[in-house]
Amino acid sequence: MDIFVEGKVRVDGQIIPPPDKSISHRSIMIGSIAEGTTVVRKFLFADDCLRTVDCFRKMGVEIEFKDQDTVIVKGKGLRGLKKPETELYAGNSGTTMRLLLGILAGQNFEAVLTGDESLSKRPMKRVVQPLRMMGAKIEGKDDGNYAPLIVRGGQLKGISYSLPVASAQVKSALLFAGLYADGETVIYEKPKTRDHTEIMLKHFGANVVMGDGFVKITPAEKLSASQITVPGDISSAAFFMVAAAINEGSQLLIRDVGINPTRTGIIDILKQMGCDIKIMDERIWGGEKVADILIKGGRLRGITIEREIVPRLIDEIPIIAVACTFAEGQSVVKDAKELRVKESDRIKAIVYNLRNLGAEVEELEDGFVITGGKPLKPAELDSFNDHRIAMAMAVAAISIDGRSKIKNADCVAISFPNFFQMLKSVCKQI
Ligand code: S3P
Numbered sequence: 001m002d003i004f005v006e007g008k009v010r011v012d013g014q015i016i017p018p019p020d021k022s023i024s025h026r027s028i029m030i031g032s033i034a035e036g037t038t039v040v041r042k043f044l045f046a047d048d049c050l051r052t053v054d055c056f057r058k059m060g061v062e063i064e065f066k067d068q069d070t071v072i073v074k075g076k077g078l079r080g081l082k083k084p085e086t087e088l089y090a091g092n093s094g095t096t097m098r099l100l101l102g103i104l105a106g107q108n109f110e111a112v113l114t115g116d117e118s119l120s121k122r123p124m125k126r127v128v129q130p131l132r133m134m135g136a137k138i139e140g141k142d143d144g145n146y147a148p149l150i151v152r153g154g155q156l157k158g159i160s161y162s163l164p165v166a167s168a169q170v171k172s173a174l175l176f177a178g179l180y181a182d183g184e185t186v187i188y189e190k191p192k193t194r195d196h197t198e199i200m201l202k203h204f205g206a207n208v209v210m211g212d213g214f215v216k217i218t219p220a221e222k223l224s225a226s227q228i229t230v231p232g233d234i235s236s237a238a239f240f241m242v243a244a245a246i247n248e249g250s251q252l253l254i255r256d257v258g259i260n261p262t263r264t265g266i267i268d269i270l271k272q273m274g275c276d277i278k279i280m281d282e283r284i285w286g287g288e289k290v291a292d293i294l295i296k297g298g299r300l301r302g303i304t305i306e307r308e309i310v311p312r313l314i315d316e317i318p319i320i321a322v323a324c325t326f327a328e329g330q331s332v333v334k335d336a337k338e339l340r341v342k343e344s345d346r347i348k349a350i351v352y353n354l355r356n357l358g359a360e361v362e363e364l365e366d367g368f369v370i371t372g373g374k375p376l377k378p379a380e381l382d383s384f385n386d387h388r389i390a391m392a393m394a395v396a397a398i399s400i401d402g403r404s405k406i407k408n409a410d411c412v413a414i415s416f417p418n419f420f421q422m423l424k425s426v427c428k429q430i
Helices: 021-032 047-058 094-105 125-133 168-178 196-203 234-245 265-272 307-312 314-326 337-341 346-356 387-398 409-414 419-426
Strands: 003-007 009-015 035-041 062-066 070-076 110-114 137-140 146-152 160-162 185-188 207-211 214-218 227-229 251-258 276-285 288-296 329-333 360-364 367-372 380-382 402-407 427-429
Touching (some): 009 234, 009 419, 021 047, 021 094, 047 062, 047 094, 047 409, 094 110, 094 146, 094 168, 125 137, 168 185, 168 214, 196 207, 196 214, 234 251, 234 314, 234 419, 265 276, 265 307, 265 314, 307 314, 314 387, 337 346, 346 360, 346 367, 346 387, 380 387, 387 409, 419 427
Parallel strands (some): 009 251, 035 227, 160 185, 380 402
Antiparallel strands (some): 003 402, 009 427, 035 070, 110 146, 185 214, 207 214, 251 288, 276 288, 329 367
């Protein structure tokens, strides 16, 4: 479905962003292999997380939806999953496929994992290779690099492994496999990636040690069911932070946002760009930091983003590119080659769309250079079927006089089904 977006606006009011996607996935996975009933409040009912629910239902887990926002998971214990009768379909969700690989590696049955067109082109070897070192048998196209993947679980042994790419999905898959392995599994990472898996595993009673530059897991007898309240997703809030930041006169309060330090690169960057942004009322939900965020619109300046901050804002780069387009001066994003293998080639998608709007953008192999503050015009934009590109372009479009069109914008349902309604609710046409 194509969507027309009208600018220019001021962004005012308050919102609660949708629940965190990464944490919602993990709550189903960990709840399913725990003993007892896990209650997940504020679960993200979006396409990606529903794929994870489907996969675990196919492995015999009873998962019930209650009220508007609650999920009840009747855990089967570490060894209680059953062989699925049909393939496990992960849809567009890299998190579902990569994390499931780690859990499946420890089961005593065979399963087949499939995905949609985009996911079938995303590299899986980064997970498959270390899982094979642990003893898993995984087959797939191009020596197991692409789905469909056939996983034959079995007895695993712990390994020590340094992540060659900064990826929380790889780390998480290995932590899950480590639950089933003989001996300890140690994963070294630099820079640090999001640590929701280790936080939640600990919360459920796993033997996890989180150290400086490493995480270690030793198999537990069992995991025990727990209660989770999922914080708001900072990656979804980011679209609204930038919408307020780049439109002068805006003032937006974003409530209940997860501010796990492995995810807050966007806040650091906006501050460095000169944005008036305040973090208020910090609290903890299930081991995860949460706060309210107040943003005021004004003038931003260009920035360089590189090296270790990149994993702390990797999913926010499409919307940061929009902020850079509206900022004064030059911005550089590099060391972000991972963007090429996300739901779309995000470097290509960003460059294509921003150029359509009249921006000055140079494409780099691992990022881009934007000369901000140029006059922009409404245009026809393309989501490339990537939720974060669709939302980033919608924010650009509300900030430019006139009417833009976004092709295939319904892909926002992957992580943020009511994105356009929420955006409309805070946009005041000027
Ligand atoms: C995620 C980790 C990141 C992120 C993705 C979600 C997770 O991917 O981009 O949207 O939930 O673990 P990588 O692990 O590939 O960096």
